[in-house]
Amino acid sequence: AQSVTQLDSHVSVSEGTPVLLRCNYSSSYSPSLFWYVQHPNKGLQLLLKYTSAATLVKGINGFEAEFKKSETSFHLTKPSAHMSDAAEYFCVAPNTGRRALTFGSGTRLQVQP
Amino acid sequence: EPEVTQTPSHQVTQMGQEVILRCVPISNHLYFYWYRQILGQKVEFLVSFYNNEISEKSEIFDDQFSVERPDGSNFTLKIRSTKLEDSAMYFCASSVTNLNTGELFFGEGSRLTVL
Numbered sequence: 001a002q003s004v005t006q007l008d009s010h011v012s013v014s015e016g017t018p019v020l021l022r023c024n025y026s027s028s029y030s031p032s033l034f035w036y037v038q039h040p041n042k043g044l045q046l047l048l049k050y051t052s053a054a055t056l057v058k059g060i061n062g063f064e065a066e067f068k069k070s071e072t073s074f075h076l077t078k079p080s081a082h083m084s085d086a087a088e089y090f091c092v093a094p095n096t097g098r099r100a101l102t103f104g105s106g107t108r109l110q111v112q113p
Numbered sequence: 114e115p116e117v118t119q120t121p122s123h124q125v126t127q128m129g130q131e132v133i134l135r136c137v138p139i140s141n142h143l144y145f146y147w148y149r150q151i152l153g154q155k156v157e158f159l160v161s162f163y164n165n166e167i168s169e170k171s172e173i174f175d176d177q178f179s180v181e182r183p184d185g186s187n188f189t190l191k192i193r194s195t196k197l198e199d200s201a202m203y204f205c206a207s208s209v210t211n212l213n214t215g216e217l218f219f220g221e222g223s224r225l226t227v228l
Contacts (some may be wrong), residue, residue, distance in 0.1 A: 043221040044156070046218075099169040100146070100169055101217065
């Protein structure tokens with residue numbers, strides 16, 4: 001079964017500095033992978049997705065993620081954090097049957113002024 | 114922009130009562146889902162629904178839960194006899210295709226509090 005592990009439960013950065021949110025996956029085959037974001041009192045929104053095309057995936061709001069098979073990683077990055085980026089971020093993968101999503105435990109991003 | 118809408122946004126109920134959470138998926142979507150998030154825990158899959166039947170369900174989705182698409186627009190989750198541990202945020206989602214290429218569009222959630 002495919003699973004994802006988010007390595008940090010909380011990340012705090014200063015506004016204008018880079019963001020790195022880490023995710024490792026385990027899969028016996030080439031996976032699909034997603035990053036979702038949840039702002040306070042809001043639903044979950046897709047940031048970006050990897051589906052075996054380009055290994056560097058660009059998403060909304062300046063975020064991108066790189067699929068690295070050798071490291072089984074799919075880390076989320078942004079060159080310069082903005083206050084509005086403060087939210088919970090989830091690394092997500094389809095389950096074995098590809099009929100449901102398996103969520104990582106989430107990383108709460110704080111952006112300090 | 115089309116969106117998934119959920120009602121109510123918050124419901125408080127007594128243990129043992131029946132609860133129905135309602136969702137209006139995006140109109141041209143074919144796959145429908147319910148997820149839940151207990152406070153401080155992971156988002157968990159409950160059930161997926163396609164072509165008017167359940168296509169997959171998790172072990173959480175026991176006989177106390179049921180889903181229905183009573184008309185062409187609504188998708189409901191019923192909990193027959195609520196327990197304290199059912200307190201959670203429940204998210205409805207829909208997608209055009211299956212998860213190989215598609216993305217899920219989530220509603221803003223219905224917070225259920227069981228007293």
